[in-house]
Amino acid sequence: MTVRSLQQPRGWAWTIAVVILKPLLLLLTRRDWRHGERIPATGGVVLAVNHTSHVDPLTTAHLVYDHGRLGRFLAKSGLFRNRFLGFFLRAAGQIPVEREGQGQLAYAAAVEAVRRGECVVVYPEGTITRDPGLWPMTGKSGAARIGLETGCPVLPVGQWGAHLLLGPYASRPDLWPPKTIHVSVGEPVDLSDLRERGLTPETVQAGTERIQAAIVAEVEALRGETAPTERFDLRRARAAERAAREAQEAAEQGQDSSTTIDEEGRA
Incomplete structure (x- = not known):
């Protein structure tokens, strides 16, 4: 279901990924995509997404691609240590994130990508949620910092259903029958007043909280439920x-x- 044609060259890595993975996703999932048109057709943007499954980067990339963009995901560095997979991910423009000590390298790469006009996808939780109800956890500051430093729009994205395809930390997928993947793209989070105050620990924390609250609101709308008052x-x-x-x-x-x-x- 291509909503908007791709606005940039795919390159060989993305071409292979699309040829192999898109038919599988079309076969194994049903799509309830809401407000994807809010993703800008061009220009730097950050999508901040909740994380419930190891496969939700694929389902999110599907949404982003069919709305005319190539997602540049911040992915854990362990994925890049495999020689073949690491080569492929780098060729596709993905950004490795070190768990300890070298997060600034990923942050700098993400900022540079946004300034080049790329669509950067961030999982503020940093890992699959451990909340018993699979609600978004407290967030890390990367998305807020990128948005505050670059001035780019930060769009909250709620997604629900990928965990039915592959449960959190599950070893085997449940491929059939097809699972419905619900994704909702929110309006840009207003960080303008925080930008005026500069990049400080206080403004970053406030921005992070606004972004997480907006993601939770999108997930609540998809699930038709109210999230716990206190985040995990x-x-x-x-x-x-x-x-x-x-x-x-x-x-x-x-x-x-x-x-x-x-x-x-x-x-």
Whole structure:
């Protein structure tokens, strides 16, 4: 369902991807696409999307492509370590994101891509949601920072249904019957007042919150449900898990020490 013809050269990598993947997506999915025309036909733009499945980059890329753009996704660097896949992803203009320490390289590449007029796709959560209800989690600051620095529009995108094709962290897909992929593109998030104040930790945090709230609103509309008042915080959850694990290990060590003392006393 091509809504708008492609406005730029595909290149060989995108040509191969489209020839192979688009027929599969047409076969395995049904599409409920809403407001895709809000994606500008040309010019730099950031799409900020919620993340529920390892396949939702493919279903999102399908929407973006059929609205005349090539998505430049920020993808985890591990995907690029495979020689063949990494070569292919780089040829398709995808941007590797290091988990630790080198995030600035991905940020700089994304800013440069936007300034060249590219459509950059960001998953602010940074990983597939761990929320029990698959609602968007708290977001990282990349999308807001890019929008504030470049002045480009940041469009919130809600998507729902890709998890039925491949569940979060599932090892096997459920390919049949076809799954309906719901995607809604929101109006650009208004960051104008924050841009006037400059790029500071406070404006970045405020922008990040606005973007996440807008994504949640799109997902709520797709699901016909209301999201939890408090978003799942992955960092806080991991810290709690780590503290619980350390407490358990300390308790086990204490029990082992007590057992040793008792045995020595009996001897």
